[in-house]
Structures are given as structure tokens and as C-alpha cells.
Amino acid sequence: MRPIQFLPVASAMLVSLAVAASAHGDEDAKPVSPIYGVSLPDGYRRWELIAPALEGEPLDELRAVVGNRIAMEAYRKGNLPFPDGTVLVKLAWKRTPSPEFEPAAVPGAATTVQVMVKNSRRYAATGGWGFGRFIDGRPVDEAQHRTCFACHEARVKGHDFVFTRLAS
């Protein structure tokens, strides 16, 4: 019986520690977006590429959207809606002329990193998606976050609120 009794106690301790870490902002606490509480996921820069994109004026950015394993599996199988646990990250850089090849443009300074997290219960009011927009690792303000879902809902509701398609 002892192992069975031990597990709930350990779980309760871990939950307490996690809550404490979150509430008290220790060194592991990550900045989260307003409204949604979305953070930059660990290791996203190594995730697989879904597609590049170009954003015209006035932003004039080169972009790349990457996804975690759950996202990539859903994309490859063509599964919609995306399952809970899907995380998409859009990296963006200023479009800069290549100094070495005139017809080309390449990434300049990094601008925003934008995150979508699927959790159909937590984010039921916004199509199951939580949003986060970060500059230099810090979330932008609440007013900007209020614009995310309205645009996604208006334009890509039929693709589970996601603009990016897998480039193959």
C-alpha cells in the first residue's frame, strides 16, 4: 500500500511547488501574454518549419512559422481542428537586402515572435487558441493581444483559425 499512498502526496507537493513558482516569480518563471497567459515555448527555434512568409509594407518582414511535434503531425495528416497541445510559433525579421546577392532579401533584425497554443477548454472563448506576441522575449500589451483572435476569426475560421499552411 505504501507506494500507492505515496503518489498522491508527491503529486500534491509538486502542484504546490508549481503554484508557488508561478505565484512568486522565481527564476524559472517566464513572461506570459496578457489575457491568455501564453509564454514562449522552450526550444522553439529548433522546431520544424511549417512555411516561410513575406509580410509587406509597412512591416516589411520575412517570417517563418515553426511547429511542435503535435502541430507537425496534424499538418502532415491534414487533421483539423488541430489537437490540444499544438503550438505554433511565428518568427519575424526585418526584410533586408542581401549585401552579397542583389536580387535577394534576407533576415535583418528580429522583430516579433508570435505564439498560438491550442487548449480547447482553457481558450474555449477564442476558438481553442491562446495567443502571445513577444518582442525581445517580453509580451506586448493587452490592447495588441485583443486584436489577435478577431483577425484570425474573421479570416481563417475555416482553417481552425490558423493562417499558415504546410509548404511542401
Added chain:
Amino acid sequence: MRPIQFLPVASAMLVSLAVAASAHGDEDAKPVSPIYGVSLPDGYRRWELIAPALEGEPLDELRAVVGNRIAMEAYRKGNLPFPDGTVLVKLAWKRTPSPEFEPAAVPGAATTVQVMVKNSRRYAATGGWGFGRFIDGRPVDEAQHRTCFACHEARVKGHDFVFTRLAS
């Protein structure tokens, strides 16, 4: 002693099988580029992103360069020249206006897939790099492959003949 003796025999058998497969073009044989004998590497679509790029007129393409693990380690450490075993792959698609968000352009039809393989002995005459340019999985002609190194040598010799930098 038996395991020690067994290993060279097995290795020799594997080498023989590999040579036979290569020479006789069995079902595993892959199309290779003229001049260089470079093939499309397995699984490159899942490799990490080095950077996106935009290629202007007349090609008008969105591109993404990905790298194998050896490439990514070298990029992250800033190591030049790239070590033998580095493989870089550039994916390219026609730039297409997003039907859902006017200021954006997204990948349309795939065009070329271009490969660079570092092998400083095999490709000693071309800066240590072998080149392959593929359309629909098939290498383009020898004349096109003759242009690869001249351009890379003229423009990016100081970056080990590689245009793309890590977008971070």
C-alpha cells in the same frame, strides 16, 4: 576474439552491398547531380531552419534554408569552415499573394530544391562543397551545375562559400 573478428567481416559485407546498390541502381538508388554526384538527403524537410529568404524577379520565390545537425552545430558555434558532413538544403516556392491577408505573400508551387554537401577531399576543387539542384526530385542539367561554384566563390568565399546566415 570472435566478436572482434566478426566486425570487419560484417563491415566488408556492408561496404560490398552499398557498392553493389550504387553501381546497379536498385530501388534504393537516388538521382544524383551531374559533376558532383549529390542526392537529395533523406528527411531534409524535417531539418531545422537556418533562415528564410526572398528571391526577387524574375524568380520571385520564397525560400527557406535548412541544415542537418552538423550544419546547425557549426552555425550555432560560429565555426568556419563548416565541417565535413555538413549538408544544407534550400527549399524554394513561387511567391504567391495570401488569399486571406492582403499584405502577405506565402509559398505557392515548389520550384527547386538545392543542396550543398561538405566533403573537403571529394570536392577539393570547389571549396570542399558539392552542389545539387533538383526539380521534382530530379537533378537539373550539367550546364546549370557548372554555374554553382563560380557564383558562390565570387560572392561568399569569406563565409566558406555559403550565402545563408543563421537567423536568430
